[in-house]
């Protein structure tokens with residue numbers, strides 16, 4: 001059989017690179033960056049190539065597993081769904097809908113079938129107990145976006161191709177390839193920016209790979225971001241550097257911000273953030289003086305007690321210096337499909353609300369329909385009405401990815417029923433009663449539902465399946481729809497496609513009214529996520545409106561464009577993109593002003609002598625790609641970086657084995673001396689700890705690494721519910737002590 005090359009958008013990280021996958025006789029013979037991709041232009045990282053290993057991994061599940069006599073055993077699809085119905089239906093009938101919890105993980109954001117169908121499952125279950133990786137990650141950014149701009153994904157991103165001064169805080173895009181900022185080949189773009197005379201400054205407790213590629217790096221004490229940022233905003237007012245420009249009439253709350261940052265003079269916050277006052281003032285002046293500049297923050301700035309306040313102050317800085325919604329500053333992408341900020345009336349909307357319900361045990365407010373992941377364990381453990389008795393995980397491995405993972409693993413033992421949708425039998429799914437395997441990413445078509453809303457340039461790209469799925473292996477949207485049918489009392493035998501038709505018709509009727517039959521007729525021939533995508537593209541801001549706008553986008557047009565369709569560079573979108581009730585940019589949401597006031601009490605908090613932070617590695621992806629040979633080879637990656645002075649104080653040589661001990665637990669680690677970490681900070685990557693003998697990850701188990709999250713005491717930002725991942729006090733002890 002001759003070799004054929006097909007285009008596939010990489011589903012592994014937010015960069016969403018276009019890949020060219022060559023196959024011969026059903027085998028993958030090559031993966032490269034797709035040069036004709038209008039958005040990623042041939043870029044790929046080593047993980048993209050590892051899709052071959054993923055496809056071929058003998059440990060990857062190919063059939064459902066059902067627990068019988070205490071052991072998970074291969075079963076047919078019909079047997080698996082019959083078992084789900086047998087266990088779930090009486091449980092819901094007896095204990096109510098909140099008895100079933102959902103845990104949704106990161107890869108769901110990268111699968112059109114999961115992202116579009118998990119909400120259907122959540123609605124059909126009718127449970128308040130929805131937990132996702134968002135509260136281990138970016139919820140503070142989204143809440144700040146929502147409060148300021150009116151929708152959760154109205155997320156301004158740096159316009160890096162025109163920017164001349166970029167401040168990167170708590171992010172390492174040279175390794176992560178960008179987050180809440182879809183920017184394939186960040187390194188190349190950063191290099192080009194510096195070659196044109198641009199300047200990049202990085203603020204991070206570790207001199208990261210991004211810092212190495214920048215002009216300047218400043219260490220910051222973990223958890224200090226809100227103080228640095230408040231100090232910078234203070235400087236703008238103090239030194240008369242405000243330059244609100246075109247947006248002045250659109251900015252609400254400037255005076256309230258001025259008052260709120262009054263107590264945070266750089267001289268007052270310097271010790272708390274570990275950055276000298278003159279440096280804080282200089283950053284503010286440089287930002288204000290640069291004609292085209294941007295501040296960008298991400299995971300490190302979100303995963304703190306004041307993560308939402310810090311994420312808000314980043315955009316306050318951009319707005320008050322005239323860099324919000326300006327070329328070369330930060331701008332709002334305009335996605336072709338699924339964006340809230342292109343739907344409804346331009347320029348105003350309902351805004352966002354939180355706390356429509358609260359978690360049963362701790363009373364944490366719902367945010368974006370979710371409860372904090374770190375509270376899942378107590379909802380399972382605590383008896384009483386509404387107790388979680390069943391759990392459905394979708395591409396989620398919280399035993400390794402959530403603080404308090406080991407406690408969660410114990411809590412799973414207490415569940416009446418657990419269903420896992422996953423590719424592997426891992427630290428989480430090995431507790432399940434039924435496991436449903438997803439297809440290999442090369443076996444289904446794809447469009448990124450979320451990431452065009454976060455992209456450095458506007459585009460619409462679709463990729464077909466590269467290889468046909470194994471016979472009888474249903475795509476995940478159909479797996480989810482069969483669980484939807486069970487949750488709705490229609491039974492395990494209901495036809496998932498017929499139910500999908502019914503749900504779609506009900507949705508179309510809401511906006512199309514009596515034109516519903518015509519709209520459905522126009523979508524005929526498609527099903528599942530592709531049909532939802534066609535609908536979203538055609539009714540989106542570039543859409544053909546089912547013929548009303550000839551030449552506009554449809555799935556047909558996007559799928560026939562090799563390498564995707566370029567929709568142009570980012571351009572100013574305010575006020576049109578706003579969905580706040582006031583129609584303004586809310587610079588001073590009351591909840592954030594109040595939280596900043598709370599931060600005052602923390603200003604003099606003493607520094608623990610040694611604290612823990614995380615780290616990402618190019619050849620690793622959260623908790624799940626450690627079983628792939630091309631990525632697993634080479635040096636051990638789960639090492640603890642320790643400053644030589646701290647290592648000497650603990651008597652630990654480079655390469656020594658040591659115990660990292662926190663209030664939550666202890667883990668054995670390999671010590672790596674590094675002056676790239678700040679004194680008093682230890683850096684350990686997350687997602688490791690593959691030592692559960694009941695998981696089936698044979699390669700990963702050979703070098704299991706330590707579970708960082710076993711060392712973290714679950715703590716959260718009360719506004720967003722997001723976990724605090726940085727700053728846990730630890731001590732180091734020689735392993736033989």
Ligand SMILES: Nc1nc2c(c(=O)[nH]1)N[C@H]1C(S)=C(S)[C@@H](COP(=O)(O)OP(=O)(O)OC[C@H]3O[C@@H](n4cnc5c(=O)[nH]c(N)nc54)[C@H](O)[C@@H]3O)O[C@H]1N2
Nearest residue numbers: 105106107133137395397401421422423438614622623686
């Ligand atoms: N301490 C610390 N903890 C962290 C972080 C940190 O920086 N520090 N980072 C946090 C962040 S940002 C995130 S996003 C979370 C991630 O944590 P999770 O949301 O738990 O996601 P992953 O660790 O990526 O695990 C993904 C799971 O999905 C499965 N999977 C992969 N592809 C598919 C698929 O196509 N279909 C199905 N059904 N399953 C699939 C994998 O086998 C794996 O079990 O971790 C968080 N945890």
Ligand SMILES: Nc1nc2c(c(=O)[nH]1)N[C@H]1C(S)=C(S)[C@@H](COP(=O)(O)OP(=O)(O)OC[C@H]3O[C@@H](n4cnc5c(=O)[nH]c(N)nc54)[C@H](O)[C@@H]3O)O[C@H]1N2
Nearest residue numbers: 170171172176179222223298299300617618620621622726
């Ligand atoms: N190779 C690889 N790429 C990935 C992933 C992966 O696991 N591996 N995961 C993907 C996912 S799910 C996500 S969400 C993104 C995340 O992408 P990024 O947001 O770029 O996340 P990190 O690389 O973890 O960078 C966070 C930085 O914050 C720093 N930091 C820690 N504590 C603090 C603090 O208190 N203040 C400040 N200012 N900085 C702090 C850390 O040292 C680290 O350099 O990456 C994605 N891309």
Ligand code: SF4
Nearest residue numbers: 010013016017045048
């Ligand atoms: S940077 Fe690597 S993992 Fe991320 S999308 Fe591109 S090829 Fe895939």
Ligand SMILES: [Mo]
Nearest residue numbers: 106133137138
């Ligand atoms: Mo993430």
